[in-house]
Amino acid sequence: MTTNAIEAEGLWKEYAIGLPDARYDTFYDVVTSWITAPVQRLRSFAGRTAESERFWALRDLQFKVAEGEVLGVIGRNGAGKSTLLKILTRITAPTRGRITMRGRVASLLEVGTGFHPELSGRENIFLNGAIMGMMRREVQQKFDEIVAFAEVEKFIDTPVKRYSSGMYVRLAFAVASHLEADVLLVDEVLAVGDAAFQRKSISRMGDVARRGRTVLFVSHNLGAIRNLCSRAVVLEQGRLMFDGEVREGLALYEKSFAAPGAEIDETRFQGTLGGRLRIEELVCRQRGEIVTVIDPLMELELELRGTSLELFPVLDLKISFFRDGTFIASCHDTAREAAMQEGPFISRIVIPGDVFRPGRYSVGVGAVASIGLWMWGADVAALDFSDERGGRSAGRVEGLIAIPHRGERVRG
Amino acid sequence: MKPRRIGSMPTGDSYWAHEHVTVIEPPTGWRLLDWRELWAYRELLWVLTTRDVKVRYKQTVLGTAWAVIRPLFTMVVFTIIFGNFAHMPSEGYPYPIFLYSALLPWTFFSAAIASAAQSVVGSATLVSKVYFPRLIIPISSVGSGLVDLLVSTAILLLMMVWYRVGWTVNLLAAVPLMVAVIFIALGFGTLLAAITVSYRDFSHLTPFIVQIWMYATPVVFPLSVVPARWRWLLYLNPMTGLIEGFRSAFLGKPFDLLGLSVSFTVAVVIFAAGVAYFEKVERRFADII
Numbered sequence: 001m002t003t004n005a006i007e008a009e010g011l012w013k014e015y016a017i018g019l020p021d022a023r024y025d026t027f028y029d030v031v032t033s034w035i036t037a038p039v040q041r042l043r044s045f046a047g048r049t050a051e052s053e054r055f056w057a058l059r060d061l062q063f064k065v066a067e068g069e070v071l072g073v074i075g076r077n078g079a080g081k082s083t084l085l086k087i088l089t090r091i092t093a094p095t096r097g098r099i100t101m102r103g104r105v106a107s108l109l110e111v112g113t114g115f116h117p118e119l120s121g122r123e124n125i126f127l128n129g130a131i132m133g134m135m136r137r138e139v140q141q142k143f144d145e146i147v148a149f150a151e152v153e154k155f156i157d158t159p160v161k162r163y164s165s166g167m168y169v170r171l172a173f174a175v176a177s178h179l180e181a182d183v184l185l186v187d188e189v190l191a192v193g194d195a196a197f198q199r200k201s202i203s204r205m206g207d208v209a210r211r212g213r214t215v216l217f218v219s220h221n222l223g224a225i226r227n228l229c230s231r232a233v234v235l236e237q238g239r240l241m242f243d244g245e246v247r248e249g250l251a252l253y254e255k256s257f258a259a260p261g262a263e264i265d266e267t268r269f270q271g272t273l274g275g276r277l278r279i280e281e282l283v284c285r286q287r288g289e290i291v292t293v294i295d296p297l298m299e300l301e302l303e304l305r306g307t308s309l310e311l312f313p314v315l316d317l318k319i320s321f322f323r324d325g326t327f328i329a330s331c332h333d334t335a336r337e338a339a340m341q342e343g344p345f346i347s348r349i350v351i352p353g354d355v356f357r358p359g360r361y362s363v364g365v366g367a368v369a370s371i372g373l374w375m376w377g378a379d380v381a382a383l384d385f386s387d388e389r390g391g392r393s394a395g396r397v398e399g400l401i402a403i404p405h406r407g408e409r410v411r412g
Numbered sequence: 413m414k415p416r417r418i419g420s421m422p423t424g425d426s427y428w429a430h431e432h433v434t435v436i437e438p439p440t441g442w443r444l445l446d447w448r449e450l451w452a453y454r455e456l457l458w459v460l461t462t463r464d465v466k467v468r469y470k471q472t473v474l475g476t477a478w479a480v481i482r483p484l485f486t487m488v489v490f491t492i493i494f495g496n497f498a499h500m501p502s503e504g505y506p507y508p509i510f511l512y513s514a515l516l517p518w519t520f521f522s523a524a525i526a527s528a529a530q531s532v533v534g535s536a537t538l539v540s541k542v543y544f545p546r547l548i549i550p551i552s553s554v555g556s557g558l559v560d561l562l563v564s565t566a567i568l569l570l571m572m573v574w575y576r577v578g579w580t581v582n583l584l585a586a587v588p589l590m591v592a593v594i595f596i597a598l599g600f601g602t603l604l605a606a607i608t609v610s611y612r613d614f615s616h617l618t619p620f621i622v623q624i625w626m627y628a629t630p631v632v633f634p635l636s637v638v639p640a641r642w643r644w645l646l647y648l649n650p651m652t653g654l655i656e657g658f659r660s661a662f663l664g665k666p667f668d669l670l671g672l673s674v675s676f677t678v679a680v681v682i683f684a685a686g687v688a689y690f691e692k693v694e695r696r697f698a699d700i701i
Binding site: 089104107131 | 437
């Protein structure tokens with residue numbers, strides 16, 4: 001008889017989403033709001049929130065994960081993946097339903113949580129280990145292994161605020177991945193570090209899975225899901241759409257995901273242009289087809305779709321690319337500043353092939369209309385480049401980005 | 413087949429054992445504190461506490477000397493204002509000693525409450541990213557004040573030698589008194605920490621509460637300046653009995669046992685109430701922080 005490491009029954013999660021703040025146009029409004037706002041707020045705390053202010057992030061999820069199984073969870077942004085992980089890790093509680101888990105549970109939700117910049121690498125290993133529920137003795141036993149894995153031997157007594165971002169994430173991942181657990185919950189962490197470290201991380205996850213641990217793996221890295229997982233579930237708007245074989249699940253996901261284009265996470269925008277310019281979707285095309293996983297060697301067309309709520313005589317729109325938190329470059333849709341008409345718009349840029357490296361890039365979108373009138377959203381979407389290297393060795397696709405170049409080798 | 417456990421697992425901690433079953437269900441109102449879980453995370457408590465202590469004086473020129481300078485400086489300022497200018501009575505003892513014996517627990521108490529109140533909000537990233545018993549956060553922020561407390565206790569003991577106030581057996585009472593102060597600080601601190609998560613108003617309110625509380629406690633003045641028929645009012649404040657207790661401990665006066673027993677009882681009640689409220693609401697923290 002196989003025992004289940006995780007059993008979820010009728011899982012629901014409801015979030016109360018606040019209403020947007022009222023606008024205050026006059027001084028009088030502001031002053032009266034001092035009196036009315038607290039009263040309204042008290043009222044909303046006392047009474048039940050209206051139906052429209054609530055949102056079901058998970059609806060009746062039901063699934064089981066057998067001991068030793070590696071389950072991949074896929075779904076678009078907002079499908080409920082993160083909520084599910086947060087409930088499984090007990091960060092937040094479900095509204096209804098029940099989960100039973102057997103054994104020691106560890107999570108790699110966001111690496112480096114609780115790292116303190118002033119403390120040394122050594123001190124942070126113990127701090128981070130303790131936060132994740134490791135005993136000091138356990139950390140001590142694995143200390144050398146962790147340091148070696150992170151490749152930070154020389155800097156182990158340097159405060160981590162002096163670390164490069166690469167060293168930082170390597171150390172963080174190293175601590176997290178050396179936690180001995182029966183059930184491992186993993187979210188996206190493989191998207192850290194350079195290509196070489198990502199491969200190392202993925203193979204480490206593979207080791208964990210082979211050692212008979214139960215793993216629940218949430219990722220946008222479809223290649224990693226394909227390689228690591230034995231089963232997949234697809235979430236869509238908080239519901240379980242599919243539960244079964246990985247290949248089938250990925251096919252379904254790619255079909256449902258590709259249709260309307262990748263959504264932009266609009267909550268991440270800040271700035272004074274918010275509400276006057278909306279940026280809603282980022283579509284990636286290669287050879288005219290919408291793709292979710294991009295071939296790094298092929299020309300890529302990025303299409304930003306949105307709506308302008310007014311006419312801007314001058315508006316500069318840019319797409320910026322980041323890798324591991326490092327800003328790489330920005331692209332503009334127009335060579336000079338140009339007007340933005342009212343209504344829906346499509347802004348398009350084309351990037352030649354063999355510029356991006358395999359793995360994930362984060363996308364930021366910004367707009368400037370005039371001094372003081374701007375918006376910027378970091379990490380509003382992500383681009384996933386497939387691991388196909390066109391026959392090249394792994395060492396040949398390192399670095400943040402490729403530089404177009406020529407080369408030759410002649411007899412000297 | 414069950415995965416084999418390698419020898420590296422900590423033994424004797426059944427909480428982390430392979431057989432441990434975790435059940436996750438919707439929160440159901442009041443619940444009992446899970447001591448077993450808290451105990452399993454004791455090392456995290458220690459690590460967070462020492463982190464706060466280590467970080468506090470990093471990149472300062474004077475470093476840990478601040479732990480000595482701060483209480484001394486406060487004592488000098490208060491002595492000048494209340495002792496020299498206001499001629500506050502001090503029951504025949506040198507005013508600096510009279511003041512400092514009360515300032516010592518009070519400084520710890522007020523700092524503990526202030527930092528505990530902000531602790532959960534200040535650890536927002538931690539709370540929204542990892543699970544551990546949330547109670548560890550305010551407890552560790554109260555705990556990290558203990559180092560400063562030890563330093564200022566040493567200063568007081570030296571000052572007593574300087575002012576020729578003898579050390580008596582009464583000093584031993586300072587330990588249980590301190591435990592009671594810690595209990596009140598924990599209870600009140602966790603309560604404020606939990607409320608501040610929902611109502612940030614308390615970030616602004618807490619300093620006032622602490623300040624007013626100080627003047628409602630015989631720290632800079634002796635209890636004897638309060639008319640006898642109003643004194644019971646001050647005794648509703650559990651810190652009154654404890655602060656007076658500290659004076660008796662350090663100055664070698666007789667203890668007011670009735671007042672102390674009231675204070676100890678109130679301390680336990682405040683602790684239980686604060687922790688209970690915190691436990692009731694802690695599962696919502698990640699959603700609203």
